Amino acid sequence: MVKKVYGVGIGIGGESLTLKALNILKKVDKIFIPISKRGKSSVAYELIKEYIKDKKVEELLFPMSKDKDELKKCWEENLKKILSEEGEVALITLGDPTLYSTFSYMWKSLREKGVEVEIVSGISSIFAAASLLNISLAEGEEKVCILPQGKDLDKYLDDFDTIIVMKTKNLENILKGLDRDDLTIYLAKRLGLEDEKITFGSPREINFNEFNDYLSLAIIKKERR
Amino acid sequence: MVKKVYGVGIGIGGESLTLKALNILKKVDKIFIPISKRGKSSVAYELIKEYIKDKKVEELLFPMSKDKDELKKCWEENLKKILSEEGEVALITLGDPTLYSTFSYMWKSLREKGVEVEIVSGISSIFAAASLLNISLAEGEEKVCILPQGKDLDKYLDDFDTIIVMKTKNLENILKGLDRDDLTIYLAKRLGLEDEKITFGSPREINFNEFNDYLSLAIIKKERR
Numbered sequence: 128m129v130k131k132v133y134g135v136g137i138g139i140g141g142e143s144l145t146l147k148a149l150n151i152l153k154k155v156d157k158i159f160i161p162i163s164k165r166g167k168s169s170v171a172y173e174l175i176k177e178y179i180k181d182k183k184v185e186e187l188l189f190p191m192s193k194d195k196d197e198l199k200k201c202w203e204e205n206l207k208k209i210l211s212e213e214g215e216v217a218l219i220t221l222g223d224p225t226l227y228s229t230f231s232y233m234w235k236s237l238r239e240k241g242v243e244v245e246i247v248s249g250i251s252s253i254f255a256a257a258s259l260l261n262i263s264l265a266e267g268e269e270k271v272c273i274l275p276q277g278k279d280l281d282k283y284l285d286d287f288d289t290i291i292v293m294k295t296k297n298l299e300n301i302l303k304g305l306d307r308d309d310l311t312i313y314l315a316k317r318l319g320l321e322d323e324k325i326t327f328g329s330p331r332e333i334n335f336n337e338f339n340d341y342l343s344l345a346i347i348k349k350e351r352r
Numbered sequence: 353m354v355k356k357v358y359g360v361g362i363g364i365g366g367e368s369l370t371l372k373a374l375n376i377l378k379k380v381d382k383i384f385i386p387i388s389k390r391g392k393s394s395v396a397y398e399l400i401k402e403y404i405k406d407k408k409v410e411e412l413l414f415p416m417s418k419d420k421d422e423l424k425k426c427w428e429e430n431l432k433k434i435l436s437e438e439g440e441v442a443l444i445t446l447g448d449p450t451l452y453s454t455f456s457y458m459w460k461s462l463r464e465k466g467v468e469v470e471i472v473s474g475i476s477s478i479f480a481a482a483s484l485l486n487i488s489l490a491e492g493e494e495k496v497c498i499l500p501q502g503k504d505l506d507k508y509l510d511d512f513d514t515i516i517v518m519k520t521k522n523l524e525n526i527l528k529g530l531d532r533d534d535l536t537i538y539l540a541k542r543l544g545l546e547d548e549k550i551t552f553g554s555p556r557e558i559n560f561n562e563f564n565d566y567l568s569l570a571i572i573k574k575e576r577r
Contacts, residue, residue, distance in 0.1 A: 138370070138473075145475065146374065147367035223475075225482035225489045226496075234486075246483035248363070248475045250370065257450035258471040261459075264450045265498065271451075272497040272512070273490065279511075286504075287497070 129212040132237050134230060136223040136249020139319030140174020143250045149178060151247060156214035157183045159205075161229070163191050170342070171219045174319050187218070189229050191341070206236050221342070223251045227275060227294050252344055253291055256315035259325050262348065265289050277301035284310075284347075293344040299335035302345055306330065311350055316343035354437040357462050359455060361448040361474020364544030365399020368475045374403060376472060381439035382408045384430075386454070388416050395567070396444045399544050412443070414454050416566070431461050446567070448476045452500060452519050477569055478516055481540035484550050487573065490514050502526035509535075509572075518569040524560035527570060531555065536575055541568035 133151045137144060144152075152158060158179060160172040165188060172184065187205040192198055209216060220228050224246050234244045253273070257264050265271045269288035274280055277292040280301065284290070292301060302312060313327040316338050324337060338345075358376050362369055369377075377383060383404060385397040390413060397409065412430040417423055434441060445453050449471050459469045478498070482489050490496045494513035499505055502517040505526065509515070517526060527537060538552040541563050549562060563570075 136479075142370060142372035142375065143473065144371050145363070145367060146369050146371065149371065150367065223479045223482075225479060225487065227490055227492075228488070231488045231491045238486075244486075246486065248368065248479040248483045250473045250475065251479065254361075254448045254450060254473040254476065257448075258473045261463075261469075261471065262450065263453070263456045265452055265500070266456045267452075268500050268503060270497065270499055270503060272495065274495055275490070275493050278493060278495060 129210055129214070129216055129242055131215045131243045131245065132209060133215070133217040133245050133247055134224040134228075134234055135217045135219050135247045137171055137175050137219050137221060138250030139222075139252060139255045140171070141177075141319055143255060143319065144175060144178065145247070145249065148247050148249060151217055152179050152182065152219070154215070155182075155217045157185060157212060157216045159187050159209065159216060159218040160184050161189045161218075161220065162186045163189060170320070171221050174221070175219065202232060202236070206233065209233075209237065210240065210242070220249070221252070223249045226251055252315070252318055252342075253293070253346070255318045256313070256325070256344055256346060259315060259318065260313045260327060260346070262313060262346065264346070288349055290347040291344060292347065294341075295343075296339055296341045298338050298343055298345050302330060302333075302347075303335055305347075309349055311348050313346040313348065314338045314343065316340045318342075354435055354439070354441055354467055356440045356468045356470065357434060358440070358442040358470050358472055359449040359453075359459055360442045360444050360472045362396055362400050362444050362446060363475030364447075364477060364480045365396075366402075366544055368480060368544065369400060369403065370472070370474065373472050373474060376442055377404050377407065377444070379440070380407075380442045382410060382437060382441045384412050384434065384441060384443040385409050386414045386443075386445065387411045388414060395545070396446050399446070400444065427457060427461070431458065434458075434462065435465060435467070445474070446477070448474045451476055477540070477543055477567075478518070478571070480543045481538070481550070481569055481571060484540060484543065485538045485552060485571070487538060487571065489571070513574055515572040516569060517572065519566075521564055521566045523563050523568055523570050527555060527558075527572075528560055530572075534574055536573050538571040538573065539563045539568065540571075541565045543567075
């Protein structure tokens with residue numbers, strides 16, 4: 128049975144890798160890389176392949192599906208593949224493994240089977256976006272919230288200084304109706320990839336449609352005037 | 353005048369450094385390290401000194417004071433020191449430079465003077481804590497908020513799946529009164545340092561007083577039962 132599984136956050140890839148992540152990727156016997164569709168290449172692998180050229184890698188299918196039976200079948204297959212390894216392996220994930228990772232289920236199942244799992248932090252796209260956009264996420268006593276799919280956005284617009292909307296393909300639908308002059312919206316997509324893009328502006332100015340990508344996020348900030 | 357200033361997040365130090373952070377720390381002409389009191393050593397420096405043994409470093413005083421005049425005087429002095437450099441320099445900061453960093457003011461002032469500033473992401477203590485505690489910060493559609501000093505905590509306990517309280521020396525005062533069975537509190541302090549500590553439990557079980565340290569944080573999670 129597999130000896131140890133590392134859940135390695137790769138941040139936005141490239142130099143955003145931590146020393147720990149790189150050391151682990153270099154020492155493990157195999158690296159499992161996630162794909163969302165058979166035949167499609169792995170974004171996570173693309174972002175770090177320069178560092179793991181001679182490593183044994185194996186794809187695991189994690190479909191972007193809402194069909195619970197299909198998902199369960201894939202997860203069990205993936206679990207079986209990981210368990211059947213002999214040595215230490217890593218499973219890589221974009222960003223950080225503790226924030227909206229598809230693999231939380233995997234870590235739990237592995238631990239239930241008595242397998243040692245170690246989570247290795249990565250730079251979340253939230254922080255990568257803030258640095259590229261040259262903004263602070265929060266200062267002093269400012270409050271921040273993260274709303275997946277923009278859930279309950281209207282409810283929190285007045286309360287929070289910074290709101291992050293992520294885990295959606297439809298930033299446009301969620302944000303285009305925001306008719307307020309006190310907000311600046313910062314958008315980032317596909318960070319670390321060739322077609323990465325950032326922009327910012329008032330809700331009325333922004334061209335949202337280029338940011339309708341699952342690997343995108345919005346940082347909404349209330350401007351003090 | 354200084355050519356370029358890197359605001360480098362060092363995460364929790366050690367192997368949590370990113371490749372980018374390390375490359376920049378190695379190439380700059382000088383590294384500015386923050387101290388909170390004259391004569392006191394720099395926590396940020398302690399956490400990465402093994403990697404920058406031969407580098408020129410200089411201390412900058414950022415006091416933990418609420419006296420605005422004193423703060424302003426220190427900031428202006430620090431700004432002058434940075435501006436008077438000749439080449440490229442780095443200013444290191446714990447965690448990530450965009451989340452509650454004392455230096456946000458510094459980046460802004462430098463940019464206003466026409467200096468190029470590049471922010472380099474680091475692993476926030478929030479993520480470092482989650483990985484050490486073996487928990488997910490959020491899964492699926494769960495909402496997260498970050499409340500500095502636990503501001504408005506009562507208001508959000510029912511709404512958010514995960515609440516992070518940080519930037520306080522008084523976790524005990526903020527959290528000990530939480531008389532609810534549906535919460536688990538996860539605490540972490542001084543991550544990366546010799547006296548790092550983590551614990552978790554219900555509000556009634558936890559011994560808070562060991563966590564009354566400015567470099568501590570709490571992750572409050574609602575348990576689904």
